[in-house]
Amino acid sequence: xxxxxxxxxxxxxxxxxxxxxxxxxxxxxxxxxxxxxxxxxxxxxxxxxxxxxxxxxxxxxxxxxxxxxxxxxxxxxxxxxxxxxxxxxxxxxxxxxxxxxxxxxxxxxxxxxxxxxxxxxxxxxxxxxxxxxxxxxxxxxxxxxxxxxxxxxxxxxxxxxxxxxxxxxxxxxxxxxxxxxxxxxxxxxxxxxxxxxxxxxxxxxxxxxxxxxxxxxxxxxxxxxxxxxxxxxxxxxxxxxxxxxxxxxxxxxxxxxxxxxxxxxxxxxxxxxxxxxxxxxxxxxxxxxxxxxxxxxxxxxxxxxxxxxxxxxxxxxxxxxxxxxxxxxxxxxxxxxxxxxxxxxxxxxxxxxxxxxxxxxxxxxxxxxxxxxxxxxxxxxxxxxxxxxxxxxxxxxxxxxxxxxxxxxxx
Amino acid sequence: xxxxxxxxxxxxxxxxxxxxxxxxxxxxxxxxxxxxxxxxxxxxxxxxxxxxxxxxxxxxxxxxxxxxxxxxxxxxxxxxxxxxxxxxxxxxxxxxxxxxxxxxxxxxxxxxxxxxxxxxxxxxxxxxxxxxxxxxxxxxxxxxxxxxxxxxxxxxxxxxxxxxxxxxxxxxxxxxxxxxxxxxxxxxxxxxxxxxxxxxxxxxxxxxxxxxxxxxxxxxxxxxxxxxxxxxxxxxxxxxxxxxxxxxxxxxxxxxxxxxxx
Numbered sequence: 236x237x238x239x240x241x242x243x244x245x246x247x248x249x250x251x252x253x254x255x256x257x258x259x260x261x262x263x264x265x266x267x268x269x270x271x272x273x274x275x276x277x278x279x280x281x282x283x284x285x286x287x288x289x290x291x292x293x294x295x296x297x298x299x300x301x302x303x304x305x306x307x308x309x310x311x312x313x314x315x316x317x318x319x320x321x322x323x324x325x326x327x328x329x330x331x332x333x334x335x336x337x338x339x340x341x342x343x344x345x346x347x348x349x350x351x352x353x354x355x356x357x358x359x360x361x362x363x364x365x366x367x368x369x370x371x372x373x374x375x376x377x378x379x380x381x382x383x384x385x386x387x388x389x390x391x392x393x394x395x396x397x398x399x400x401x402x403x404x405x406x407x408x409x410x411x412x413x414x415x416x417x418x419x420x421x422x423x424x425x426x427x428x429x430x431x432x433x434x435x436x437x438x439x440x441x442x443x444x445x446x447x448x449x450x451x452x453x454x455x456x457x458x459x460x461x462x463x464x465x466x467x468x469x470x471x472x473x474x475x476x477x478x479x480x481x482x483x484x485x486x487x488x489x490x491x492x493x494x495x496x497x498x499x500x501x502x503x504x505x506x507x508x509x510x511x512x513x514x515x516x517x518x519x520x521x522x523x524x525x526x527x528x529x530x531x532x533x534x535x536x537x538x539x540x541x542x543x544x545x546x547x548x549x550x551x552x553x554x555x556x557x558x559x560x561x562x563x564x565x566x567x568x569x570x571x572x573x574x575x576x577x578x579x580x581x582x583x584x585x586x587x588x589x590x591x592x593x594x595x596x597x598x599x600x601x602x603x604x605x606x607x608x609x610x611x612x613x614x615x616x617x618x619x620x621x622x623x624x625x626x627x628x629x630x631x632x633x634x635x636x637x638x639x640x641x642x643x644x645x646x
Numbered sequence: 647x648x649x650x651x652x653x654x655x656x657x658x659x660x661x662x663x664x665x666x667x668x669x670x671x672x673x674x675x676x677x678x679x680x681x682x683x684x685x686x687x688x689x690x691x692x693x694x695x696x697x698x699x700x701x702x703x704x705x706x707x708x709x710x711x712x713x714x715x716x717x718x719x720x721x722x723x724x725x726x727x728x729x730x731x732x733x734x735x736x737x738x739x740x741x742x743x744x745x746x747x748x749x750x751x752x753x754x755x756x757x758x759x760x761x762x763x764x765x766x767x768x769x770x771x772x773x774x775x776x777x778x779x780x781x782x783x784x785x786x787x788x789x790x791x792x793x794x795x796x797x798x799x800x801x802x803x804x805x806x807x808x809x810x811x812x813x814x815x816x817x818x819x820x821x822x823x824x825x826x827x828x829x830x831x832x833x834x835x836x837x838x839x840x841x842x843x844x845x846x847x848x849x850x851x852x853x854x855x856x857x858x859x860x861x862x863x864x865x866x867x868x869x870x871x872x873x874x875x876x877x878x879x880x881x882x883x884x885x886x887x888x889x890x891x892x893x894x895x896x897x898x899x900x901x902x903x904x905x906x907x908x
Contacts, residue, residue, distance in 0.1 A: 256904065260733060295904060326901065333901070342758035369755035383897055439896070444748070446761065487761055489746055494763050527762075532769040535762075579694060579874065580773030581702070609702050609729035645730035 255296035260646060261289045268365040268639035271617070277406040282364035282637045284311035289321070300326040312407070322374050333381045338374040341392060343437055343450065345485050345496040347572055348587065349541045351521045352450040352483035352500050354435050356457055358401040363408070363618055363632065365639025373398060377433075387440040394433040397425045399476060400457040403635075411631035413559055414461070419471040425455055445488035450500065452481040460515045466556075477515045478505040493528030496539075510547025513554045518546040533576035541568040560626040567593040581606040589629060596623025596630035614641040668791035671805045671825050677716040678830035680783040682859045683885030685711040687906070690880060694774055697873030703728050704772050707907045711889050717743055721894040722782060725907040736899045739764075739778075743785045747778070752899045759896050768817050775846070775867040775876040788812060794822070799834060803827045818846070829853065829860040845871045856883045 268283035275282070287308035294301040304322040309315075324337030344352040348362075348371075361370035377394035403410060425431040433454030440447060455476040463469030483500035500521045507515040522544070527537040543566040545551060555561055573586040587600040602616030617638045623630030692704040705728035713719040722739040726732045740748040749764040767779045789809040796805055804824040811818070819842065824834040835848035852864035861883055868875040892898065893906060 260730065262730070297904065300901075328901065328903075333897075340755075340757045342756050372756045381897065383892075383895075388895070388897060489748065492746075492765055494761050496761075529763045529765045529769070532766055576773070579696075579702075580770065606729075606731070608700075612731060643731075 255294045257292070257294045259293075260291045262643050262645040263288050264367075264641065264643040266366055266639070266641050268618075268637045270636070271638055272636040273409065273634040275407045276409055279312060279407065281312055282407050282635070283366065283639065285309060298328045300328070302326070320374075331383050335379040335381075336377075338376050339379060340372045340374045341379065341435075342372060343435075343448075344483075345487050345498045345525060346523050346541070347525065347537055347539060347570065348589075349523055349539060349568065349570065351498050351523055352437075352448075352452075352481065352485060354433075354450075354452040354454065354481065356398040356400050360401050360403040360408070363403055363635065365616060365618060365637060365641070367614075367641055367643075373401065387438050389439075390435075390437045392433075392435040394435070394454070395427055395431075397427075397431065397433065397455060397476065398457075399424065399459065402458070403632075408632065409634040411560075411626040413626070414463070414469065414472060417463075417469055417472050421471065421473050422459070423473055423475045425476055431455075442486075445486050448485045450481065450483035450485070452479070452483075455479055456504075456516060458516075462514055477507065479503065480505055491526065491528075493526055496523065496525035496527075498523040498525075510545075510550035511554050513551065513556060513559070517548070517551050520544045520546070533580065535572075535574045537570075537572040537574075539568075539570040541570070542566070560624065563593050565593055566628075567591055591623065591628065594623045594627040594630065596627045597621055598629040598632070610646060611642075611644050613643070615639070666793075666805075668793045668805075668807050669786065671793065671807055671830075672786050672791050672809070672823075673717070674830040675823070675825045675832055676783060676786060678860065679832060679862070681712055681716040681720075682861070683712075683857070685709070685887055685889040686883070686885050687887055687889070688880040688883045690878060692772070692774055692776075693877045693879075695875050695877070702773075704774065709889055709893065709906060711891070711894065717786065719743070720782065723894055723899075723902075723906070725902050736902050738894060738899050739782065740894070741782050747782075750896070750899060757900065759899055774878075775869050775874055776878070780848070780867065789821075797824075799824050799826075802833055804833060831860055831862055839871075845869065851877075854883075857885045859885055 265286050266283055268281060270280050270282065274280055285308050287306050289304065289306045292303040302322060302324055306319045306321055308317060308319070310317070320338060322338050322340055324335050324339045327334045341355045342353055344350060346353070350357070355375055356373040357371055358373050362368070375392070375394050375398055376396040377392055380391045382389040434452070436451040438449045456479045457476065459474035460477050462473040462475060464471040480503040481500050483498070485496070485498040487494065487496045502519040502521060504516050504518045506512070507517060510517040521542070523539060523541045525537065525539040527535065529535050545562065545564050548564040552561065569590050569592060571586065571588050575584045576582065577584070583604040585602045588597060590597040597620070599619040600616060602614055604612060604614040606612040617636070619636045620629045620632035625631055687707070687709050690706050690708050694702040694704065705726070707725045709723040711721050713721065720741045722741065724737040726735045734754040736752040738750045747764045747767070749762045750759055751762050752759050767784070768777045770776070771778050771781050789811050792808050794806050794808045796803070798804065804826055807823045807825060808820055809823065810820045818837040819840050820838050822836045823832050825831070826833050831850060831853060832848065833850050836844055837846035839845045847868050847870065849866050850862040851866055852862070853860055854863045855861070861880070863880045863883060864878070866875060866877045889906065893903070
């Protein structure tokens with residue numbers, strides 16, 4: 236974490252822009268999550284027990300804008316304090332283009348907790364253990380250039396520093412691991428080279444009242460693949476991130492008295508185009524259909540159907556080592572989101588669920604959030620996993636059900 | 647006999663021509679209240695007061711631009727300063743009189759723009775006693791209007807117009823509006839529920855001329871049944887600023903220009 240240089244940079248900029256508009260905001264937050272179905276693998280009873288302070292510094296002097304968002308937190312489970320730079324960037328804005336350089340959070344695509352053309356890193360541990368939703372997204376260290384020539388808008392993101400997804404920690408979460416007995420593991424992230432620099436492009440415009448977008452990504456899978464040192468009797472595993480290219484498109488607009496979303500992406504697994512390597516994901520086509528509607532005042536329903544279709548399935552089946560769970564050719568998910576606001580939108584009851592028609596597993600996430608004042612809110616919710624197989628997406632988390640509590644003072 | 651009839655009609659005609667119809671009163675009111683200027687900007691302070699006296703504040707900058715005639719399309723851009731948990735959020739509405747709005751919300755914490763479903767224009771705006779329609783206007787043709795009387799409200803000569811929704815899916819059965827004859831602004835509104843009981847009142851508490859356009863700078867909506875009320879104050883109001891069309895796009899929803907939101 237390049238924290239010190241960023242602070243130095245901030246101070247420098249602060250000095251240089253003494254006449255700039257500066258604002259400081261943030262929050263103090265307590266966040267706790269207790270196991271409800273089993274103790275953690277390491278014997279603990281909590282998935283999460285932490286307090287954090289977030290500071291957000293905004294400074295702007297046209298055409299520049301500086302933004303820093305940093306967290307200081309104390310984790311009671313690991314008994315350690317740490318700092319985390321969540322975002323830190325400088326914007327430059329010109330009439331027809333702009334640029335953002337530094338650590339930044341990006342969200343692309345139309346899915347609600349389903350990501351086809353959102354190529355940026357996620358923190359699933361945060362989400363599964365009941366941190367506020369914003370912690371699902373991790374920043375990327377890179378440059379984003381926006382161009383707005385009129386006939387369409389473009390966003391180009393260049394990421395020289397690879398950031399993988401963050402998956403649940405094996406000490407806190409029960410998960411499926413087909414090679415659990417092999418503990419010698421090495422993580423190999425793509426080296427920082429020009430060739431490994433990730434490129435993401437999004438072009439979007441309005442077409443007859445619909446928001447249309449095209450996407451392109453050239454980089455890596457953010458979920459690691461596993462390479463054993465010896466195929467028959469492995470003693471060491473190397474976790475690496477296979478090369479990936481994605482071509483995608485999306486369309487969203489009003490229809491059927493609500494908002495309809497369509498999104499698709501072709502995932503080209505560049506290192507396993509024939510689909511013969513069982514240790515790497517095969518190429519896939521991913522598809523999403525979403526519908527959102529307000530049924531009555533302050534009550535909204537959102538449903539999504541999502542499918543992942545594996546190409547070269549015959550090759551995959553042929554090459555799968557014995558003893559490994561076999562994935563289906565078509566992996567499907569259905570999500571439901573219900574949101575009801577009450578008491579002048581100070582009380583929010585919400586429900587989010589994933590359910591897989593193909594695998595049978597689910598994740599249920601009910602939540603109640605109340606704003607006591609304009610500055611203080613609290614949320615109480617649950618994460619319930621289950622069904623399916625012991626290796627399926629949510630089924631493997633069966634023993635990780637938890638109840639979480641978030642309390643925040645915002646200023 | 648026919649001639650006599652014609653004479654009678656001709657005699658009556660001037661009266662008919664000079665008497666303003668309820669629809670005309672409402673059209674003029676709409677022009678003065680919701681469409682003045684080519685564009686508009688205000689810092690809006692919204693105070694939500696519960697029956698028990700607890701106050702919550704919503705502070706935002708609201709920008710509006712008209713596209714076409716009075717009663718036509720409008721675009722709104724709203725940037726939130728307060729409360730803290732929605733600070734820096736922006737909200738954009740493309741309003742069409744004859745069909746549902748297009749609405750987009752930008753959530754800065756995850757840098758996400760999302761379209762939001764917007765079927766019910768009678769639902770509450772940011773939890774206040776004002777509905778989306780109270781903020782951006784209701785299509786005149788959605789109600790039948792009749793002038794029920796003319797009377798003085800304070801020092802102002804007003805038309806009192808009774809507006810009855812043509813469809814039953816509205817929260818009120820009829821509304822009475824006191825429209826100032828001089829400015830065409832609504833000075834008071836009374837909403838009656840399905841049982842015919844008064845349940846909501848709107849009052850224009852302060853009117854100022856801004857660039858010689860009379861503007862309601864303080865208004866209150868009271869819910870008499872729940873005891874909840876919302877007071878709205880416009881702090882900095884301005885018209886005809888030449889807001890660019892490009893402001894109302896995803897680019898600026900994500901990065902609202904300082905000059906427009908301050």
